[in-house]
Amino acid sequence: MMAREKVEIKKIDNASARRVTFTKRRRGLFKKAEELSVLCDADVAIVLFSSNDKLFTYSSSSMEEILERRSLHSKNLEMSNQPSLKLQLVEDTNYAKLSEEVAERTLQLRRLRGEELHGLSIEDLHELEKSLEAGLSRVVAKKGEVITNEIYHLQEKEVKLMEENDKLRLELLKMSNARKQIIFDYASGDDGESSESTNICNFAGTPQDYESSGTSLKLG
Missing domain, CATH: 1.20.5 (Single alpha-helices involved in coiled-coils or other helix-helix interfaces)
Structure with a gap:
C-alpha cells in the first residue's frame, strides 16, 4: 500500500482548486468543532471569511451568547491587568527616586572626601x-x-x-x-621529753641507795 503523499502547506495558486480545498477543509473544521463540543461539553464558535469575503459560521449554542461571553471575558482580563500596570508604574517611580537619592548621597560623600568639587560656588x-x-x-x-x-x-x-x-x-x-x-x-x-628522761633516771637510782643503806645497817 502506497503512503499518502503529504501536501505542502502553502497558498494554492489555482483559484478553482483553492475554492474546492476551502470547501472541504471548512466542512472538516466545522465537523471537528462539533465533535469537540460534544465530547468535552464545550461552547465552540467559529467565524470564517473566505477569500471573496463570504462569511461562514458555526456555533455549538447561540452565537450571540458566545460572542458576549468572549467580550465580557476580555473586559475582565483588562480590569485584572490594570492593578498590575499601576503597581509596575509605582515600582518604577520608587526605583527612579531611590536611584536619584543614591546618586545624590554618593556625590555628597565624594565631596566630603574632597572629590568632585568643581562647579561649587x-x-x-x-x-x-x-x-x-x-x-x-x-x-x-x-x-x-x-x-x-x-x-x-x-x-x-x-x-x-x-x-x-x-x-x-x-x-x-x-x-x-x-x-x-x-x-x-x-x-x-x-x-x-628530755626533762622527763632525766627525772626517770634520777628516780631509778634511788632504790639502789636505799638497798645499800639497809645492808650497812644489818652488818652493824
Whole structure:
C-alpha cells in the first residue's frame, strides 16, 4: 500500500482548486468543532471569511451568547491587568527616586572626601566646610568618650588587681605564721621529753641507795 503523499502547506495558486480545498477543509473544521463540543461539553464558535469575503459560521449554542461571553471575558482580563500596570508604574517611580537619592548621597560623600568639587560656588564650599567641621567635632568628642571609658575600665581593673594582691599577701602571711607556730610547737615538745628522761633516771637510782643503806645497817 502506497503512503499518502503529504501536501505542502502553502497558498494554492489555482483559484478553482483553492475554492474546492476551502470547501472541504471548512466542512472538516466545522465537523471537528462539533465533535469537540460534544465530547468535552464545550461552547465552540467559529467565524470564517473566505477569500471573496463570504462569511461562514458555526456555533455549538447561540452565537450571540458566545460572542458576549468572549467580550465580557476580555473586559475582565483588562480590569485584572490594570492593578498590575499601576503597581509596575509605582515600582518604577520608587526605583527612579531611590536611584536619584543614591546618586545624590554618593556625590555628597565624594565631596566630603574632597572629590568632585568643581562647579561649587563659594557658598557651597562654605557649607561643605561647616559640615566637615561639625563632623570633625563629633569625631573628636566620640574619641574622647572612648578614651575616657577605656581609662575608667583600666582603673577598675587596677583596683581589682590590687585587692587580689592584698588577699594573696594576707594568705601568705597566714601560711608563714602557721609554719612558725608548727616549728615552735615541735621544739617545745623535744625539751619536755628530755626533762622527763632525766627525772626517770634520777628516780631509778634511788632504790639502789636505799638497798645499800639497809645492808650497812644489818652488818652493824
